[in-house]
Amino acid sequence: MTVNDDVRTVRTACPAHCGIDACGILAHVKGDRIVKLEPAEFPNPNDRRICLRGLSSLDVTYHPDRLKYPMKRVGKRGEGKFERISWDEAFDTIVDNFQKIAAKHGWRSIGWAPGGPGAGTTKFGGYLRLASLTQSTRISAWGYGDSGMPCGSRVLFGTHTPFALLTTQLPASSTKGGLVVAWGTNPAESQPLNLMRPVMDAKAKGARLVVVDPRFTVTASKADEYLGLKPGTDAALALGLMDVIFKKNLHDVDCITRYTVGPFLVRKDTGKFLRGIDAGIGEVNDYIVWDDHGNSAVPSKSSEIKAAITGTYTVNGIECNPSFQLLSDLAGEYSLEKTAEITGVGADIIQKFGEAIGTATATTFLTHMGMSRTYHGDISMRAMGTLAAVTGNVNSAFGSGHRPATLNWKPFLHTVPEKPSYSRLGILNLYESVISGNPFQVKAVFFAFLNFLNQCVNSNKIINELFPKLDFIVVADLFMTDTARYADIVLPAASFLEFSDFLPFPYPYVQLQQKVIEPLYECKSDVDIASELGKRFGFEEYFSQGEEGFIDILLDPEKSSMQGITQEKLKEGAMLLDFIDLGGDTIDVTYSTPSGKMEIYAENLYEVGQALPGYLEPYETPLTPAKGKYPLAYVQGHHRFRHHSSFANVDSLLKLNPEPQVDINPIDAKARDIIADDWVTVFNDRGRATLKARVTEGVVPGTVNIYQGWWFEQFKEGGFNALTHDVVNPVQAAVFEPNMHMNDNAVEVVKYKEVQK
Amino acid sequence: MKKRLGLVFDQERCIGCDTCTVACNKEHDPAEGNWIWVETQKVKIKDTPQGVFPNLTMNFLPRTCMHCDNPPCVGACSPEALIKREDGPVVLNGDLCDGCKACMDECPYDAIVFSEETGLVEKCDLCVHRVDEGLDPFCVICCEGQAIHCGDFNDPESNVSKMLSDKAAFHLKLEAGTQPVICYCPPQEKMRF
DSSP, X not given: OOOOTTEEEEEEEOOSTTOSOOOEEEEEEETTEEEEEEEOOOSSGGGOOXXXXXXXXHHHHTOTTOOOSOEEEOSOTTTOOEEEOOHHHHHHHHHHHHHHHHHHHOGGGEEEEEOOOTTOOHHHHHHHHHHHHHTOEEEETHHHHOSHHHHHHHHHHSSSOSHHHHGGGHHHHSSTTOEEEEESOOTTTSSSGGGHHHHHHHHHTXXXXXXXXXBOOHHHHTOSEEEOOOXXXXXXXHHHHXXXXXXTTOSOHHHHHHHBSTTSEEETTTSSBOBHHHHTSSSTTOBEEEETTTTEEEETTOSSOOBOSSSOEEETTEEEEEHHHHHHHHHHTOOHHHHHHHHOOOHHHHHHHHHHHHHSSOEEEEOOSSTTSSTTHHHHHHHHHHHHHXXXXXXXXXXXXXXXXXXXXXXXXXXXXXXXXXXXXXXXXXXXXXXXXXXXXXXXXXXXXXXXXHHSSOHHHIIIIIGGGOSEEEEEESSOOTTGGGOSEEEEBOOGGGSOEEEOOSTTEEEEEOOOSOOSTTOBOHHHHHHHHHHHTTOGGGSSSHHHHHHHHHTOTTSGGGTTOOHHHHTTSOEEOOEEOOTTOOEEOOOSSTTSSBOSSOGGGTTTTOSSOOOOOOSSOOSSGGGSSSOEEEEOOOOTTOBTTBTTTOHHHHTTSOXXXXXXXXXXXXXXXXXXXXXXXXXXXXXXXXXEEEEOTTBOTTXXXXXXXXXXXXXXXXXXXXXXXXXXXXXXXXXXXXXXXXXXXXXXEXXXXXXXX | OOOOEEEEEETTTOOOOOHHHHHHHHHHOOSSSOSEEEEXXXXXXXXXXXXXXXXXXXXXXXXXXXXXXXXXXXXXXXXXXXXXXXXXXXXXXXXXXXXXXXXXXXXXXXXXXXXXXXXXXXXXXXXXXXXXXXXXXXXXXXXTTOOEEXXXXXXXXXXXXXXXXXXXXXXXXXXXXXXXXXXXXXXXXXXXX
């Protein structure tokens, strides 16, 4: 294909669900049709990249099944019978229904549920602004993405996501003697995809790669050592590794003392940190440490002291230990034998892995939404993060570098400062809210770029208990998704090539997702949909700016990292965030935890028994298969052929990966008389999924995997989320919001025919 | 000296993602089949490791036309639709192809595809439309793992010559005697604990 004179190019970016990746895309346009996509140039050529999904984006935009005009339901919910209506009728119907429901149940009963926006911003912001102005409810989607990771990260690091802390080690460990640990993450196929190149670069420079995962993933195939553990046992492995490290004195005492609460004394009687008021020294709220030089208790901020991190001390009559001692005691309970027994990983390899972490010049821990997508995923995250912290492998020392992107979100999150904004509900809390009115009743939901029924747990409960209790359901999406079938009004949304948005990724760049063509058919962008609704609700002044206006609000030049970044300049390509040059100096950035340190001990979780990241058995994952009715653990891998349920209907990718399969180890297959390509039913009390079996050594015995994202119609019966439970972890609910536990479920698998009898 | 263009596939960097296949299909829109595809080495089913859990290995092997120096497909093509260009690529002139499939019988690499739809064969042409403009083939610029390298094997200083000088670099089915140009670098040895 030669580039003709009549072909113009537009620089845009893919906002898809890789989230922190956002590949730059150069679209070739002939007339009003996009004819080709290619990876766009970046200031650093090494960042020029695309993937098989990004390349297939035209197959989505030009898919014959695109929703083309607004529709209203004419059959029963789920039946899929719809009738074309005008946009005016669609908007009027939505506004009318929402106002009636709000009059009866209050505005909090109206829920706005935009999905994970990927790398996008304003398409998300439009709906948040609507929720804020109408003082209705924002339904947060973190709980289905993975809120275990943010919950754990908040407790330990005080940050919502841990990447910025953990991955900063990558340059240091990209050398001979360095170690890279990919733990419950598969960057070769799934988010964060843009880490795979740096990981392979690190290997090329002599670093060792270790992968910890119940599945032998593509990333695992690149590993120097692979640890195939049982799902949900990550915290036990982390504690076992810490025990190896502590016994050999390979932990980093300086880092523990400087960056963690390790030296802070903890009262034996209350489990809380000893404070100035308890000790009768310093100021009331001072944290107290034991100074080995002066042999006395002193405020932690005192200078010229040598704070003890081990031992038992009595201060003002109160018996105390430095919190590191408590961690060390806990790790001491995880002998090699016990850790091996729990995790299924060999004792010798645990010993060697612990020593490798302890002796590496630097270790980078990478994790992302795999191990933490479990009932105790927050604990797994904390345990792994604690391992990184006590070995000096978490760094908040900021040297010269680019500032993180800070956007002006306030006008969307809290649009009128003097009035209240929206209520917030985690998406797993939506179930109880709709079904039982706890903590308050939601009666109508607007789903935008969220295939709720496909992506969220316990599909049959949604169909049979949740949806029937909703008076009104709206779905804005590209296709007649599993969720859209249950909508009262379906709105055709624009694909990413048909509207503009701002993408603050991939660090250290920001990009413009520049509109390449006008929306096809009658499709509208999410910002336009939200704006039309906003105007009808009487908030015209907040919704007359369009996408570009919203982007300008986000790009507030007052925000220091955004210096000099404008939409006009972004049209030409990715721009670098503001660079701070500190010469050779570094600044210790304070952690946003209550103590300002990494909280390897969280006093606020003492009452619930989780002050330390002690291993807790998975909620449902059977670790001792003989005992249960459902003896197999069930996890949901993420495949390179889809972003969640997007791209599951694209021919170019279906050609390579045509149908759902369940991965089952030969041991488990043989015990059930299952051979490759047999039709099998995966089931439990909640539901079933019937699909082909893929017999592979690539999954730990006792565990089966279904790559998520397939639509219901692609299974012989059921679906991958018909099997998952919706139990709320109250600790996560208190810390942030509760997690859906896609990787913490029990199932049985049988040959399909056996169920039919 | 005339050029001898070709590819090096680096198995260490290949993550088997199939992006090359999708990229090629987008660039060339073949009527049927893939001109480049990725196999999982030594197994029939893609993405399947060898061994017993957890002692497993899985390596990917991208496959395409080897742009042989002694291409049997060219000799077998009576309408002379297939030619070996002076600078290396073995290319097909679809206008001359009569769909006799003689080339397919001769190719030891299964790199030539027959389309029922058009009644003609198709194959990788090393993206000569791009190469002639000084650009890399489309699969090269799209490769997720940066595992595909294109260059001139006659230039000892080129990226591909340097990779080929790696002692472990290998060609597929050398015994077939077609003098394949495309070569492979094997995965790094595992650095076990």
